[in-house]
Amino acid sequence: MNTAVLSREKIIINGKAVLKGNIKIGGAKNAALALMSAAIMADGEIILENVPEINDVMVMLEIIRSMGADVAWQEKETLKIKSPEKVNSHPPYNLVKKLRASNLLLGPMLARYGKAKVALPGGCKIGNRPMDLHFKGLCGLGAQLELDRGYIKAEAGGLQGARVYLDFPSVGATENLMMAACLAQGQTVIENVAKEPEIVDLANFLNCLGAKVRGAGTDVIKIQGVDKLSGCSRYCVIPDRIEAGTFMVAAAATGGDVTLENVISTHLEPVSAKLREANVEITEDEDTIRVKAGRPLKPIDIKTMPYPGFPTDLQSQMMAMLTTIPGTSIITENIFENRFQVADELKRLGANIKVEGRLAVIEGVQSLQGTQVKATDLRAGAALVVAALTAAGTTEIYKPDYIYRGYHQFEKKLKQLGADITSL
Numbered sequence: 001m002n003t004a005v006l007s008r009e010k011i012i013i014n015g016k017a018v019l020k021g022n023i024k025i026g027g028a029k030n031a032a033l034a035l036m037s038a039a040i041m042a043d044g045e046i047i048l049e050n051v052p053e054i055n056d057v058m059v060m061l062e063i064i065r066s067m068g069a070d071v072a073w074q075e076k077e078t079l080k081i082k083s084p085e086k087v088n089s090h091p092p093y094n095l096v097k098k099l100r101a102s103n104l105l106l107g108p109m110l111a112r113y114g115k116a117k118v119a120l121p122g123g124c125k126i127g128n129r130p131m132d133l134h135f136k137g138l139c140g141l142g143a144q145l146e147l148d149r150g151y152i153k154a155e156a157g158g159l160q161g162a163r164v165y166l167d168f169p170s171v172g173a174t175e176n177l178m179m180a181a182c183l184a185q186g187q188t189v190i191e192n193v194a195k196e197p198e199i200v201d202l203a204n205f206l207n208c209l210g211a212k213v214r215g216a217g218t219d220v221i222k223i224q225g226v227d228k229l230s231g232c233s234r235y236c237v238i239p240d241r242i243e244a245g246t247f248m249v250a251a252a253a254t255g256g257d258v259t260l261e262n263v264i265s266t267h268l269e270p271v272s273a274k275l276r277e278a279n280v281e282i283t284e285d286e287d288t289i290r291v292k293a294g295r296p297l298k299p300i301d302i303k304t305m306p307y308p309g310f311p312t313d314l315q316s317q318m319m320a321m322l323t324t325i326p327g328t329s330i331i332t333e334n335i336f337e338n339r340f341q342v343a344d345e346l347k348r349l350g351a352n353i354k355v356e357g358r359l360a361v362i363e364g365v366q367s368l369q370g371t372q373v374k375a376t377d378l379r380a381g382a383a384l385v386v387a388a389l390t391a392a393g394t395t396e397i398y399k400p401d402y403i404y405r406g407y408h409q410f411e412k413k414l415k416q417l418g419a420d421i422t423s424l
C-alpha cells in the first residue's frame, strides 16, 4: 500500500508495443471521491473497499482528515472513515483547490452541520466548470449560499425537502443534492439528474448508511429525508470504467489482445459499441472484457454525451487511437469545451487533427513519431500514453502528475501488458 502522493518529472515510453495479457481494474475514482464526501454525514464507522490508491483519493483523505474525520488505510485499498461529532467546516484552501470533487463536501456539510465554507474547487482545466446548478438545488432545499472572494459560504437552519429540476444532468450537482437531501426534512424530488454508474454507486452507499434514495440510474431521483445516517461495516466501490476504457483503447490502438478483470461490462457499453464500430473484437463476461484488435481498424465518429452516451473522460484516449487509423474520424465534444487541448500535443507526435470549436477532424496517419510532449490534464495525459505506445521511437511525457490523479500503478499495469515504459 502506498499512501503518499506520487510525483514524477516525466514518463518515458519506447513505442510500437503490442499490449497483451490480463490486468485487474481498480475502484472508480469518481465514485470513491463521492463516497468519501458522503462519509462525513454518517454517525458510525465506515469501511470502504476497492478504494483506488490514486493521488485524488490521497488528497480527499487529507481534506476530510483536516475536517476532523478519523481516516486510516486498513489494508490494501480499504479505508476506514469515522466522521467527527463536530466538524471543521472550513477545509484548507491548499487541499481543496487540488480537486474538482472537493465541491462534493458542500452538500454533506450543510446537511449534517448546517454550514460550510469551501474554496471554489480545482481539478483539471477542461473548460468552464460553473456551480450554478449546485447552488440552485441547495437553495431550493432552503440553504443560503454566497460567493465571497473565491469561497462558497453556505448556511442552512435545517434543510427542507423540495422539487428541483436540473437544467443539465450534472454529475456533481446530482451528487451534492442527493447527499444533502438525505438529511433534509420530507421528500426531495430531483428531475433531469445524471445517470452515471457513479451516481448509482453513491445512492447504494447512502442507502447502506440508512438513507432512503430511490430512482438512481433513471432521470428522476426521489429522496425521503431521515434524521441521521449510520455507519456501514463494508461497502465496495464500483470498478473504474474510465480506467478500464483507457486500457481497452490502448489495447485496440496497439493491435493487442488484453483481458480486463474486475469490470462491470454494462458500464462500458458505450465504449465497447464504438470500439466494435472501429472493427475491434470485444468479448464480454459479467466481470471481464477481452479486447482483441486483430483486424485493420476503421475510422469512426464520436459524440460525447452524459451517460449512457460516450464519456467525455475517454474522448482524448479515443482521439489518440484514431490518429493512426486510415481515413477520417470526427469527434464532437459536448461536455467540456477545452478537452481538445490534447490535439496540439498529439500533433507534435505527427497526428493530423483540425479542431474547429466543438469538432475535431482526425485524418489517420501511417505512424506517430516519438518526441517530447506534455500532459495538459488527466485524460490528455492518458491519451498521450496511448499515442506513445503506438509511436515509433521514444516519447517523453512531461507533467505526468496529472495522470497519477486518476490512475493507480498505470506504468506497472502497462509493463505487465508488455509496454516499455518508465518514469523519472
Ligand SMILES: CC(=O)N[C@H]1[C@@H](OP(=O)(O)OP(=O)(O)OC[C@H]2O[C@@H](n3ccc(=O)[nH]c3=O)[C@H](O)[C@@H]2O)O[C@H](CO)[C@@H](O)[C@@H]1O
Pocket (backbone or CB within 6 Å): 030, 033, 100, 101, 128, 129, 130, 131, 132, 133, 134, 135, 168, 169, 170, 171, 172, 173, 194, 312, 313, 334, 335, 336
Ligand atoms: C469528480 C467527478 O466526478 N468528475 C466527473 C464529473 O465532473 P463534474 O461533476 O464537474 O461534471 P458535470 O457533470 O457537473 O459537468 C458537466 C457539464 O455541466 C456543466 N455544469 C455543471 C455544473 C453546474 O452547476 N453547471 C453547469 O453548467 C459543466 O460546465 C459541464 O459542461 O462529471 C464529468 C462529466 O461526466 C466528468 O468528466 C468528471 O470526471
Ligand SMILES: C=C(OP(=O)(O)O)C(=O)O
Pocket (backbone or CB within 6 Å): 099, 100, 101, 122, 123, 124, 126, 313, 378, 379, 406
Ligand atoms: C475531469 C476529470 O476529473 P475531475 O472532475 O476530478 O477534474 C476526469 O476524471 O477526467
